[in-house]
Amino acid sequence: xxxxxxxxxxxxxxxxxxxxxxxxxxxxxxxxxxxxxxxxxxxxxxxxxxxxxxxxxxxxxxxxxxxxxxxxxxxxxxxxxxxxxxxxxxxxxxxxxxxxxxxxxxxxxxxxxxxxxxxxxxxxxxxxxxxxxxxxxxxxxxxxxxxxxxxxxxxxxxxxxxxxxxxxxxxxxxxxxxxxxxxxxxxxxxxxxxxx
Numbered sequence: 001x002x003x004x005x006x007x008x009x010x011x012x013x014x015x016x017x018x019x020x021x022x023x024x025x026x027x028x029x030x031x032x033x034x035x036x037x038x039x040x041x042x043x044x045x046x047x048x049x050x051x052x053x054x055x056x057x058x059x060x061x062x063x064x065x066x067x068x069x070x071x072x073x074x075x076x077x078x079x080x081x082x083x084x085x086x087x088x089x090x091x092x093x094x095x096x097x098x099x100x101x102x103x104x105x106x107x108x109x110x111x112x113x114x115x116x117x118x119x120x121x122x123x124x125x126x127x128x129x130x131x132x133x134x135x136x137x138x139x140x141x142x143x144x145x146x147x148x149x150x151x152x153x154x155x156x157x158x159x160x161x162x163x164x165x166x167x168x169x170x171x172x173x174x175x176x177x178x179x180x181x182x183x184x185x186x187x188x189x190x191x192x193x194x195x196x
Contacts, residue, residue: 055075068106069089072094075109093134107140110144126146127144135154154176158186168192168194
């Protein structure tokens with residue numbers, strides 16, 4: 001039993017390190033194939049200690065909600081399908097790799113991948129509505145079943161399918177959005193509108 005726990009812990013640490021090493025705006029890859037409810041708190045190498053100060057890798061709905069709140073993390077990754085019965089609010093200002101010298105950036109990964117960035121599994125987030133208040137929020141792969149309300153600039157989808165409507169509360173938010181960033185086949189099955 002002890003050997004199994006040690007192997008699981010070692011695998012979690014290695015895969016979590018891969019997740020965080022692969023994250024950058026120019027290289028939108030996350031390895032979120034770690035076990036459910038694991039959270040990466042720090043990185044061992046000096047160069048990347050600030051880059052991975054915090055990331056949430058989870059299959060737990062409450063952890064996902066917390067990680068995308070104003071008190072959350074710059075990156076959240078799901079490791080299974082997640083269903084929420086209340087709106088999910090993405091709030092707060094975060095920077096790429098949790099480094100204030102980097103651009104403002106926030107991401108949600110709904111997939112796992114191997115060390116060569118090949119997508120392995122994609123997950124579904126079912127939610128009444130996602131309310132995006134964080135600037136430069138990007139969703140990677142998977143499916144969102146629910147509506148999205150965007151109240152910030154720079155919203156993006158990379159390979160994500162949205163089974164719902166996207167409503168931008170200002171024209172400028174829609175103009176700054178990219179609903180198929182990097183041409184990875186993202187699509188929206190509902191309507192894309194501006195509320196104002």
